[in-house]
Amino acid sequence: MELIFATHNKNKVLEIKNLIQKNIKLLSLSDIGFKGEIIEDGKSLDQNSLIKAKYIKSKYGMNCFADDTGLEVHSLNKKPGIYSSRYAGYPINSNNNIKKLLKNLSGFNNKNARFRTVISLIINENIYSFEGIINGKIIEEIKGNNGFGYDPIFIPNGYNKTFAELSLKEKNTISHRSIAINKMMNFLKKNY
């Protein structure tokens, strides 16, 4: 089975490559030659992941899935959430996003946060959804060089390293995205 992963984020593609079962041929947006922007104007991760998947499905007619992920910080009323990629405005820049987040969080004692991923999968005309959550906390300094986005300031519960200090393999054993992808893989194994 061929499945398009409707994302422009190369880090996401890299992360999930090893989690996809062998009988699935994963195609990225660059593999199919799509360079356009998909406007994510939904009000939730669910809506935005569905917008991305539906857009590619209707344009190419191929089965596909999309991931929308947000960092939800308890003391900031679950922000940046759906605004995670453009939290500090345009052009999108992870360092600026991190700086803004740390500034906004500086007066709060509660640093609890979670990453939440929602995957929308479209097979033929059927739509399915899978969620993955990892709880942790935000630290005030940047640590580690691996990963992407907010990884250098997020420590998952039960660990003393940030996601950016963990290897790709280690992050994949516990991450929001791997939980959602594994749910999708189990579903595909059983049903397709």
Ligand code: ITT
């Ligand atoms: P696509 O929409 O093309 O998939 P994107 O990077 O815009 O790519 P999202 O809207 O899902 O994807 O992601 C929002 C932002 O959240 C993303 O740009 C990162 O800054 C951050 N993010 C997502 N997943 C993350 C992860 O695993 N670790 C750290 N930050 C992450």
